[in-house]
Amino acid sequence: MQREFSDEVFPDGAGYEGDRTQDIFQGGENSCTCMGGTNAIESYVHAWEEQQGIPLADSLQLSPAFIWRLLKLQPKISVETMIALLNNTGTCQEKLYPYRTESTFPYHVTTLDSDPSSEAWTDANSRKINARIQRIAGKWEMARAIANGYRLVTCRVGGNLEHIEAGIRYDKDQGIRVHGSGGSRFFEPWASFEMGGKMSQVYAIECDLAPRIVHPDYRPPTPASFADGVLTIPFLTLMPAYWQDPIQYFKNVKVHFNS
Numbered sequence: 001m002q003r004e005f006s007d008e009v010f011p012d013g014a015g016y017e018g019d020r021t022q023d024i025f026q027g028g029e030n031s032c033t034c035m036g037g038t039n040a041i042e043s044y045v046h047a048w049e050e051q052q053g054i055p056l057a058d059s060l061q062l063s064p065a066f067i068w069r070l071l072k073l074q075p076k077i078s079v080e081t082m083i084a085l086l087n088n089t090g091t092c093q094e095k096l097y098p099y100r101t102e103s104t105f106p107y108h109v110t111t112l113d114s115d116p117s118s119e120a121w122t123d124a125n126s127r128k129i130n131a132r133i134q135r136i137a138g139k140w141e142m143a144r145a146i147a148n149g150y151r152l153v154t155c156r157v158g159g160n161l162e163h164i165e166a167g168i169r170y171d172k173d174q175g176i177r178v179h180g181s182g183g184s185r186f187f188e189p190w191a192s193f194e195m196g197g198k199m200s201q202v203y204a205i206e207c208d209l210a211p212r213i214v215h216p217d218y219r220p221p222t223p224a225s226f227a228d229g230v231l232t233i234p235f236l237t238l239m240p241a242y243w244q245d246p247i248q249y250f251k252n253v254k255v256h257f258n259s
Contacts (some may be wrong), residue, residue, distance in 0.1 A: 008140075012172045017185065037082050038064045048211060078134065078154070092121070141202075152168075153202070174192075175188050176190075232252070236251075
């Protein structure tokens, strides 16, 4: 996948989805923010686990129920608040505090009827997630992030709310593979992330639970260089002063600096 007006090269697809990927239904709780975070982090770590040959039985599976109990008590529920809680308190393994819902409407989450065990708290406190997020936008920034081993946390506009999901891989034609909290995974078209689309915000996320795995077919753009008072920019994008005017592209721009 070649980017226009650049020598940056992307693989046709990147990311992780496999036998380690777990689908959890959020039920009657507004816990999608937590699942967007845990699903993204798990996909991030699972790519490394497969590379290292870690058995499926030992794969990382995080508990969204544990972190949701803490998040719902905060003054503001947001992606940033969720990340702060993951970093400060951690979350336990899914098997120690599983997310379970009733099978009929209103899909009560039965897990939340009881407190996490002392074993769950100990496990959560022992896991230093240290997740970091950064806001990104556009097809190429999202593809670059995933190709470089990051995962995405996405925000979908719906009525007067935003629905939080994870972006776990991309396909050059189909768009971003979304791992949602409705117990399903699907491709969200690239057009949804453009101006006026249904996806309002995107965060790239990484953490210290595993190193990022960069796709071997990704090639970064040639960087700018400076020598003998000359700044050479291989590919330059000039944004217009008025947003509706066309963008201009230039190649091999040289800027001379005199003393």
